[in-house]
Amino acid sequence: MSPKILISGFYCGPSPSAGLGIAKSLRDAWPEATIIGMDYWNGASGLHDASLTERLVFPSWDLLDHSLHAQTIRDFSDTHFILSALDIEVAWLSQNVLPNPHLLIPTKSSLHFAYKPFVRIAGFLPFKTPDIYIENGDDQALYDFCREHSWRIWVKGPYHGAQFVSCWRDLDNARLKLANAGSYAHVFYQAHVRGLEESICFSAIDGKLCGAVHMQKRVTTVDGKTWSGKIRPLSKRQLDIVSDAVLQIKWTGGGEFELIRDESETFWLMEFNPRFPAWIYGSTIAGINLPALLVAEASGISMVANKNPTTDEFTRIVTEIPVLSYISLPQATQPEHGQVTALGKYGASFGQLESDILESQNTQGNTRADVLAPAENGPTASLEEANWAKIATEQNSTPVRICLESKVASRFASAKVINSVLGGGCKLNVAYSIKTCPDKLYMTEAFNCGLMAEAISLAEVEHALTFGWERHQIILNGPAKWWPRTIDDNQGLAAVFCDSLDEFERLIRSDRQDKVWGLRLKIPGFGSRFGAELDSYDDLARATSLIQRVPAGIKLGFHVHMASNLIGKGHWQDAVESAIGWATTISAHAGRDIAMIDFGGGYHPRDFSHVPWSELMSFAKARIPSLESVTIEPGRALSQDTMLMVTSIQDIRRRGGEVSEVVVDTCISELPLARVYPHRMFVLNELKMEVIGAGRARILGRICMEDDILADGVSFPKSTKIGDRIIIADAGAYERSMSYEFGYGRVSQSF
Amino acid sequence: MNLDTVALVNHFEFIGARHSELVHHGECCQLARRWLVDMHRSLSFNRSEEHRLHAPTWLRQRFKWGPVQWPLSWCETVRKSQIDCGVFAALSREIFAQQGVDVYPAQVILNQPKTYVQHWNLKWANIFQTIPWIGQEYVYHEVCAVAEAGDSRIRIYDPTESVWLDSEFSRGINGVVGLNVNSPVPLNWGTLTVGQGKWALI
Incomplete structure (x- = not known):
C-alpha cells in the first residue's frame, strides 16, 4: 500500500522551494505512491520532474479565488496528505483549512512560535538569538541600535527579503524597498552574527518528533542559499532538546532551525522555517528521509524502500530536463526599459497574500499585535x-x-565636566573641533569652558586665535593642514598630527617647533582614506625610523579618528584599542616615549557622555606608561x-x-x-x-x-x-x- | 585506513620531519612579529563580536599559497606575497599565542588526487630539485592545533585554507588521513588521541 500526497512549491530557481526535494524523498520511500505536485506558476520547473505522478498549476495568488482554493485543498485532504513548501502558504493554510490528520502543516497556534521577528521557539532551545529592533517609526532609537551593533545590520521582511546594510543611507533605501513590497510596519532589523551556517531540520506530528538531522552548509550561492552540505544525525542530547521543543509547541509537519555557529562554537538561532528546507533531499540521500518518516507516521504505511546511504554529503547540479507539453513554459515577458533580460513573475504575486496574512495575524490578536503596537502609536514629541x-x-x-542657545550651553557644560576626567594617571583633554561649527557662540563657549581647539587648516588656527586661544592650546590635524599658509607658519602649537608618512618626513625636515608631533594612524580594515598606512611591514618600519628622527625637544603623539557615529561603538573601540597597539609597537621600536594619544571626534550626541573615558585611558596608560594625556575632539556631539x-x-x-x-x-x-x-x-x-x-x-x-x-x-x-x-x-x-x-x-x- | 594506505603514509618522507619554523634575526624580526599581531588586532574586530577566539582569516587574503625558499626569517616573510603552508602555520601560531590559548604546531597528511599532485610537482620544481612534501596520492601539510588554556580538546586550524578542520573529514580531496601534534601532553581531536609528536593515522 502506498500513500497519496499533494505537495506545493516547485520553484527550482536560485532560491528554490522544497517541493521537489519532498517529492523525490517520498518517491524513494514509496515507488508506487501517488504524488501530485502543485504550484502557482507554470515556470516552476520542478513540476516537470519525473518523480511526480500528476501536476496541478493554479493561477498566481493575486488572481486566485481563495475560498475555492481552500475548498480544493480540503477536498484533496480527504484522500491525500498535504505538504506545503511555501512559508506564506503554510500560514494561509493554517488560517483557512481546519486541521485534520492529512494536513501535515503546523496549526495556527504552533506557528505562533515561528513568526519573525521574535522567534518564540528560542525559549525552548539552547541557542542564542541575535538582537532585534522592530520598525516603529522612531528613527533615533533605530539609529542607536545600529551604532550599538557597529553598523552590521540586516534589514528583513516578515517572510521574504533580507539585506545587509552598513550605513543609514543604505538602511533607509533597503527598508523603503521592503516597504514597497509589503508592509512597512513589519520590517525589522537584526544584528549580524559572523559564522558558519548550519541547520537542524525535523519532522513531527502533533508534537511527536519523527526524525531530525543536522546540516552544515559547505557551498552556498551568492545569496547564501545551500548548494552543498554535510548531513549528520543528531546526538542523543540534541535529539532530546529538539524533541522537547517540538513537543512544547505541538508541531506538525517539517521545520528547520537556521543556525549560525560562531568562531567560539556558540550557536545562534537566526530563523525558524515552518516547512522542510529546499535541501531536504540531501538528508534523504544521507539516509534520513524526514518527509517519508512524517508521512509514514501520519499514514501508518511503512516505507517500501529505504536506500542505504552511500554518503553523508550532498550537492546540487544544474542540468536540463524535458518540459511536459501539457504544462509548457510561460511566455517570456517583454523587458521594461532598462531591464537586461525578461524576468519571470514568480514571487511577485505573494505581496497581497503576505499583507493579508499579516493583517489577519494582527486582527486576531496573534503574535505580532503586541510587538507592533509602537508602530501604530508612533513616537511622540518630548x-x-x-x-x-x-x-x-x-x-x-x-x-x-x-540656534538653541540653552542646549549649546548644556552641551559644552558636559564637555567641561569630561575635560577634567583623570584615568590611569593621565589627563583627558577635550579639544573643540572647529570645523563642525565655527560660529562665534560655539567658539566662545568652547574657549570659556577651557577646551582646547582642534583645527584642520591654518585658517582655522587663525580663527581660533581670534577667540583667545593661544597656539599651545591648538591641535592641528587634517590632510591639507598647512593651507592657506606654509608649513613654517603658526609654530608652537599643542600638537601637529600628520596624515601620511611623507608629510611627517616634511615636518621633520622643517624648522617648526611645536609641543607634540605625531602621526594619524590608518587602522587596517577600517576603510578610511586618512592616516599613515600600516598594512605593510615596510610602512611600519618607515614609520618607526621617522619617529626616531623627531627632535628630542618635541614630544611624541599618535592620533586615531574613526567617527563612532558612522562605524558604531564596538568598531570605534576596536579602532582605538588597535591604534594603541600600533602606537606601542612603533614607540617601542623607535625607542621614543609616547606622551599623547588623540582619539579624534565623530561621537553622536547621545553616545558622548556614555563613552567609558576613564576605562579607555586606563587601558591606554597600562600599555603606554609614558602617556601624559589623552585628547578627544568632539564637535558633532556638542553642536549637532x-x-x-x-x-x-x-x-x-x-x-x-x-x-x-x-x-x-x-x-x-x-x-x-x-x-x-x-x-x-x-x-x-x-x-x-x-x-x-x-x-x-x-x-x-x-x-x-x-x-x-x-x-x-x-x-x-x-x-x-x-x-x-x-x-x-x-x-x-x-x-x-x-x-x-x-x-x-x-x-x-x-x- | 587500509594497510596499503598505512604503508604509504609511513613511507612518506615528511613523517619524520619537524614542523617549519621561521628564523628570528633580531630587532627587524621582532618588528615583523609585532606587525603581524597588530594587523590581527586591527582585522579581528574583537569588540564588535562576542567570539573569544579569532582565527587569522586575513592571512589567506594577504598571502597567496605557493613555494618559498627556506630558511626564511620573520622579516623576509612579512614582505612576501606568496608563502607555503609551513609559513602560514608559523604566522598563525604567533597570532593564536597572543590570544591566551594553547597553540601547538601540527602536521597532517592529506588525501590528494594525482591530478593535483602533478601540478604541485611542476609548480614547486621551478624552485626545488626534490619535493619531499608531495607523495603519489597524499601530501604533507602544516596546520595549527588550538585549545583553550589547559584543555585537552583541540581544534585544528588550517590557515592556508582558512578553515577549522572537521575531525570526521578523512575522505576525499583534502581529507585528513594522518595527524601529528607537537605538544608535551596527549590531546584529543574529536575521538582521536594525538600529541607528544606521535603520528596518529585516521
Missing part, C-alpha cells in the same frame, strides 16, 4: 521638543536655522542637536487622499546631510505639533535638482496644508558648517 513649536511660529520668514531648521510647506501632492509629497522652502544645500543620518522632524498645524513618523510620503527640497529629497518614507497628517511649518531638528554641526547658498540668485565668490 517636552523639550514641544517647546520648539513656539520658536518655529515666531519666525517671520523661512527657511531659517535656529543644538540647531533647528524651520521650513514652510510650498506645495502638497496627494494620491488617494493621502499626502504623498511635500515640497518645502529649504533644500539639500542648507541640509547637506539630510539623508546621511536621521533627523527628528515635526509638522506644525494650527499650533499643534506632530511628529513626522514613518510612512510612504517624501519631503522634497525647493531646488531643481533630482537629488534634493530631504526625506523618503515619512507620513503627514491629512490636514497638512501649504504654509504649515516643518521643524527639522539635529540641523547643527556639519549641517550648518557644510551648508552653502543655492537658489538665492547670487554666488559666494565672483570672478
